[in-house]
Amino acid sequence: MMNGSYSLGTGPEETGSMSNASLEYGPENRVSKRSKPGSSAQLQPSCCLSVSNISYSISERVGPWWDLHSFNKKRTRQILNGVSFHVNSGQIMGILGNSGSGKTTLLDAISGRIGNSGTLLGDVSVNGRQLKREQYQDCFCYVLQSDNLLSYLTVEETLTYTAQLALRQHSSLAIHTKVLAVMAELNLSHVAHTVIGGRVFPGISGGERRRVSIAMQLLQDPKVILLDEPTTGLDSMTANQIVVLLAELAKSDRIVIMTIHQPRSELFRVFSRIAIMSKGELVFCGQPGEMLDFFSTCGFNCPEYCNPFDIFVDLTSVDTRCSEREDATYNRMHQVTSSYQDSEIYQSMLVQIKQNYQRTDKLGIPFKSKESPGSMAKLAVLLRRTLRNLSRDRMGVLMRLSQNLIYGMFVAFFVMRLDNDITKGAIQDRIGIIYQSMGASPYTGMLNAVALFPALRAIADQESKDGLYQKWQMFLAYILHIIPFSVVSVFIFSSFLYWVVGMNSDVWRFLCFSAVILVPHMVGELLTLVLMGVVQDPNMVNTGVALLNVAGVLVGSGFLRSNQQMPTVFKWLSYLTFQKYGCELLIVTEFHGLNFTCTTGSKPQPGACLMTEGDDIIHQGYPGALDRFTMDFLLLYSFLPALVLLGIVSYKIRDRLVQH
Ligand SMILES: Nc1ncnc2c1ncn2[C@@H]1O[C@H](COP(=O)(O)OP(=O)(O)OP(=O)(O)O)[C@@H](O)[C@H]1O
CATH class of the missing domain: 1.10.357 (Tetracycline Repressor; domain 2)
Structure with missing residues (x-):
């Protein structure tokens, strides 16, 4: 299952974890059209995440400090603009977009890690229940782009210490069992006793390091996993394996949302949902098949033998190299965004979000496991971990x-x-x-x-x-x-x-x-x-x-x-x-x-x-x-x-x- 094999034919329909196999995903989720909102007969996934109208703006100075005239002026910059999407457990969503389009900021916003420097608007809800800002971190786990791991610990030690910090109230045996299970799920058992490694001495590979970072998050049993460019810095094959692995994790009743740069075309159907961002806006979000249809309807067909990811990201990116190109590409991006917002895909997604809010049989919010130990116990774990790591150097x-x-x-x-x-x-x-x-x-x-x-x-x-x-x-x-x-x-x-x-x-x-x-x-x-x-x-x-x-x-x-x-x-x-x-x-x-003593000699100094x-x-x-x-x-x-x-x-x- 974790051997990196995947099939081009694996449609999103197959990745769902709905309790009823006959239930369809997608705009598809015409479930919402067929059943009365709020009806308890309506089947619901074990977890669903709705993001509604997320906007983020910052106030920034117009110029650098050495240009006092412009430095004294401030302007508001819109980094995210009305982003909405809906994902169910069992689905993996890939967020694409050119550099600076706002992918990381979007993940930061929905994971509760955005700075206080700007204004964040919009709602995030899980199972139709709106989350308070301080609950975001308790509900979602977030795997950052860079792996921050201790070089001299083995993979098993790394995970065990993390488990002790997160789940100390569990017995040592329970923690050990959990660590073994997570290592097995992420295909890390064969490197359990290998050190992580660093710049000056060898350890596990880059792909394995990524998997360790993901495994550390899985220890808390999150239902929603957010990953910021988990494939960056990896070779193409390892990057593919990571995405396939994440798709497998999603199949185990989780929601996986990841940003990604230039995925290979084979991954097209591995994603349940593909979102494209440009200039802080969600230009498109839907299933892979819908994506081809949608862009085709807009007049943009993906040429044969071309990577649809590259084609559609390029089509919706704004080229700022010269003002003519910028105007032309900006207009094209806006046309696509407007078409998407008028499309049935977008409208049915909004209906789905609304229906989830209105349900009477809402499931609870699936928080991460929170049985962390007391302050002294955490200090003891951190001390042991630091000592063990640094004393091996x-x-x-x-x-x-x-x-x-x-x-x-x-x-x-x-x-x-x-x-x-x-x-x-x-x-x-x-x-x-x-x-x-x-x-x-x-x-x-x-x-x-x-x-x-x-x-x-x-x-x-x-x-x-x-x-x-x-x-x-x-x-x-x-x-x-x-x-x-x-x-x-x-x-x-x-x-x-x-x-x-x-x-x-x-x-x-x-x-x-x-x-x-x-x-x-x-x-x-x-x-x-x-x-x-x-x-x-x-x-x-x-x-x-x-x-x-x-x-x-x-x-x-x-x-x-x-x-x-x-x-x-x-x-x-x-x-x-x-x-x-x-x-x-x-x-x-x-x-x-x-x-x-003081030996003055023949010429004593006064x-x-x-x-x-x-x-x-x-x-x-x-x-x-x-x-x-x-x-x-x-x-x-x-x-x-x-x-x-x-x-x-x-x-x-x-x-x-x-x-x-
Ligand atoms: N707190 C902030 N202050 C100023 N600018 C910000 C802040 N946060 C984000 N930005 C700007 O918002 C834009 C989007 O940044 P973001 O990192 O989300 O892009 P991205 O799509 O993830 O890019 P990349 O793929 O290169 O990582 C960038 O131009 C960035 O400089």
Whole structure:
């Protein structure tokens, strides 16, 4: 059944799942003409979707920002214009149209994923019951054009985690059974234990990835499946197999609606309904056979051996290359649209929608399975999934654990061994090491987040729209997973640097040093994650975090300019930097109780031996730092929960910013 075989003769009539075989589909659905509206004797499919008069318009600026005159003017742009259609369970509808005709926007609109930037009008109803906007996502599943999958998980693991997020209230056995069934339905059983794969290592094929994305949606038993260009990027044969597979899924009592570019002509009769869009309008929607008849009636016959999809899409597209062509093609498109709206096909579809509204024996709305687990359980699933995926990335793990160490090696190589003699850099070298340790640690954290989190963020954007969890939960799961990596990585770094260069040889002080350095490393990663909630481009986030770190070191460390000599405004600002508390702590940890020697030689430098005790350095540069030791620690560590809270707010804001 899933072997990609299909027959040109498979008419839409054969794809229906009506309870009565004698019932006909189509304009056909003259059922509506034969039976009295609202009559309970009238047979109804187990699910029907009606879309009535969907229009979407946005207000946009006329010109770019550098042309102020036009930038200040706004115009309304109609992206969808009065789109109506009706589909029954068992049917697969293909939406065609040239680029920019509004296919994706139509799917976004009916799946409840359209932005707040425009005005959406019209109704969507299922089984004659009008849906509220917030119900769209609970009723329809939506497979996006791009596959957002975790590279290091196997197909079965991917589906199991999705099932655990969606159906946790089911037992493990029930989830396993469900995953096996969905894999069998989508012909994925043979790759169950194969990893998804990524750019740098092989995994399943492109077509299989598409099927995994579809399978993830099927776990929630949706009655209506929407797919945005599921065949894009696939070779022609694989693309055909995907469409045939979707037709099979539709036959199992589902509605499948997909947008598609340039399908092969063999698929013509695989679709139960074909819709053509142009300039935001539905130019035609009907069965394949009706399509040929309709265009023939309009005077456009499909030449023999030509692909009807290509011919009819071209015929209804507007060519904007020159104004004459644009006028001519626009008029032709309008003529076809008017003919369609006057046709029996369109009129009977409207009757069908009306009858569904008026039925007295309406079926309920088939919502997706919604037995999702509680917040903590979802967090646990996300944490397990993130850990399993990222811990299999051998190079990634190696880099994360060794990046601080490599940096520590640079410093150690440069300093070699700390001396106790002031004239041989005893003080300057120690301050230099503290400065470098505090200043550079945030960067390694930042690099980790920029390399690893964007992929997870894209998945969270999609899965939160699918109602599996909220974006901030993915953010929290990621943070929880970085704790062991950060602790180990910083501990390796500090163990090496501290003892190799010969810092204050006391185990407690070493532990304090490690505990302090952990914070800037984690703050760098957290700050990057927080900013990635509201800034889409990771490069911009990179720059932002780097600049904030530079500013923090300047204002907070007291190394470039001592705190006492700073203007008041900078003094106040320094309290907002973690570098202030971290540097104070490291100065105290290293210098407290140290006594230096001072070899003046034959030509002593004036004032070179003024301060020979570590406590003098502390009193002069950081007065009161000894008394503030515990408080500094608390304040330093308070940056972590503060950033976590900020991150939750940031990802809640992201809910409003991102539609996919
Ligand atoms: N929020 C928006 N703001 C501005 N323009 C928009 C918005 N949403 C859609 N559009 C515009 O509406 C038109 C239709 O876009 P849509 O992505 O739906 O087309 P499409 O038929 O799916 O194209 P393609 O096949 O190339 O993906 C495009 O010109 C697009 O730029």
